[in-house]
Amino acid sequence: MVIYDYRCEECAEIFEQGFKSRDDYRKTIAVTCPICGTGLTHKIVSAPAISIWWKDSLSSEDSGRLRPSFRPAVSNRALRR
Template sequence: MIVYDLECREGAHRFEGWFKSSDDYVRQQERGLVTCPHCGSGDVAKAVQAPRLARKGNQLPEAAPPARAKPPAPGTPAAPVANAPLPPQAAELMQALATMQAEALKSSRYVGQDFAKDARAMHYGERDAEIIHGQATATEAKELIEEGIGLMPLLFPVVPPEQAN
């Protein structure tokens, strides 16, 4: 994988692009597939960037002085930051979703690794239908969907009953 720093010439937006190879970048650029994620412009070029050199295993990184962030220009939307706290509305929504999932699981039976087998048996009338939850691989889930068996991934991890405190 090659990571290029790219820059939109129209809005001077900088962003990263990941490519399989330098030839892959050229092919995508020629086909017009490299666009600015901020404004959608196709006028994008590689930006000047520092080389990325790996350190030797016996070298410790030098402590960098804390970077001073310059304040954004007025009217500039804030960029999303992965380690920033969630906005209050998002935190409330996540809590509400977690509560709804917990309530739904109270009327469901945990079947563990037998989820795909049990879902199939109920779908084909080999056993009584009931609400179940458990574990399935991505392949098993895809096969169930292809067979027309309804399922839904849980939004939050569930601790198996035998592992709960």
């Protein structure tokens, strides 16, 4: 999925438009504004989306060792004895 930011020249709305692929984007003739419906839009420069993945000691495969042991609930009456 490719997402671009657009600005409408008519109403100045800034919005995102998603495309299945870059080829679909290239085939698109005009992007319509979702607010006013005009086709007078242009792509604007936006910050890229960056995903960072890492593995640490709290990853899912180690989570079993970090869980507290199971203890059944103790009622208040049992605690008073």
